[in-house]
Amino acid sequence: MLCNASLRSIVLQAGHIRVFPKGRVQLRDLRWGLGSRVGAECPSSRKFRAAKAMMVDTGATAERGTIVDMLPVKENMEDNDCAIGGLGSEDGRLSCGYSSFRGKRASMEDFFDVKMSKIDGQTVCLFGIFDGHGGSRAAEYLKEHLFENLLKHPKFMADTKLAISETYKKTDSDFLDAESNTYRDDGSTASTAVLVGNHLYVANVGDSRAVLSKAGRAIPLSEDHKPNRSDERKRIESAGGVVMWAGTWRVGGVLAMSRAFGNRLLKPFVVAEPEIQEQEIDDEFECLVLASDGVWDVVPNEDAVSLARAEEEPEAAARRLTETAYTQGSADNITCIVVRFNHDKAE
Incomplete structure (x- = not known):
């Protein structure tokens, strides 16, 4: 099926400001560059909707910082639309690309999120893949609230692993409360990577997956539930x-x-307690791939890493992984984020 060129472009959710307690978040020294490639190719039709994002300066003082949500809204995606884009730090030390495609499914239930900022002088980056099932609401809720809740956790910097674990479980409880008067019972996976300085935390609930490329080797940082x-x-x-x-x-x-998150009728058997792996970033770390099972159903870990390493830009790598999964016969929504560590860049 072809992407309908007459359909509207994806609406962007740019400039959604997250404000946190005094002294916690400082954005004044952080300047992120962002790029999108118009005319890139969708897996099914050689076209895509360019997904731009921008940072909005609200004039926040040094006493109150901001976290900026820089990704497009992933709701009401029209026939076979794609979201493809990339962003990175001004110094070039870290960059990421994302690609999300409805594929052969009748509806889009994948969501994703990326946030970058400075907290207490440390660079903090958050990447997340949320693959819904039985509906899109749980995945959408995670995109809207999971990282926001995590960054508000009082021990986020002091004990990041504890903060992630408690935030996952609290967000699941909050979602169930928010949906208590509905007849829906959908759920969602969550595969997230949180980078605090040089320390990487990968947390997983469900069968989305994170795989690291280290010195050319594919190292899984999560195990499917x-x-x-x-x-x-x-x-x-x-x-x-x-x-x-x-x-x-x-x-x-x-x-x-x-x-999984949600799935009220299957509690307490289906839980949202994450398994968390920690890694200290060193010069052998090349890139990190997070993706929904629309990729992993048809692309082995080793092949995903090889494809990601073959592309110079993470945006191109994410797009190529999406295309490969589609052409390999994936019958699911397909979403991935590729994070590249650029160790040769100067401070």
């Missing part, structure tokens, strides 16, 4: 749940993953 994983099956059955075969292994014969 599948019901037939021995430890997951034991946890589910200990809580009184069952794991059944229904085309694939499913919790209660329904959900093909063992951890």
Whole structure:
């Protein structure tokens, strides 16, 4: 199917300001460059909607900082529209590209988020992939609230791992409360990477995945939460749940993953407690790939890393991964973020 050239461009959600307590966030010394390539190719039609983002200066004083949401809204995406773009720090030490495509699904349930700032003098970057199931609301809620809640956590800088774990669980509880008067029971994965200075935290719930390229080797930084994983099956059955075969292994014969946000009817068997891996960034770290299972269903970890390393720009790498997954037969929404570590850049 072709991208309809007459359809409207993706609406941008630019300049959404997040304000935090005095002394926590300072943006005055941070200047991020951003680029989008008009005329890049969509997997299905060789066209795409250019996704631009911009930073808005609100005149915040040194006493109050800002976090800026710099990505397009991912709702009401029209027939086969794509969101493709990239951004990076002015000094060039870190850059990222993103690509998101509805693919062969009837609706778009993937969301993603990127935030960058300075907190207490440290560079902080947050990247997230949220793959919805049973509807898009849970994934959309995570895009709107997960990183906002994390950055507000009082121990975010002092104990980042604890802050991530508590924020995941609180955001899940908040979402269930917000949806308590609806008839929806959708859910979402979350694969996130949080970089504080040179320390990387990768947290995962569900079957989206993060893979690191280190000295040319593909190193998984998450393990898919599948019901037939021995430890997951034991946890589910200990809580009184069952794991059944229904085309694939499913919790209660329904959900093909063992951890997710939302899915009220499957609580407490399906939880939003993340598994977190920590890494100290060094000169061997080349790039990080985060993607929904629309990529991982058809592209092995090693191939994803090879494709990402072959492209000089992370935006081109993200676009190529999306195209590859589509042409390899992915039947799902396809979303990925590629983060490149540019160690040769000067301060």
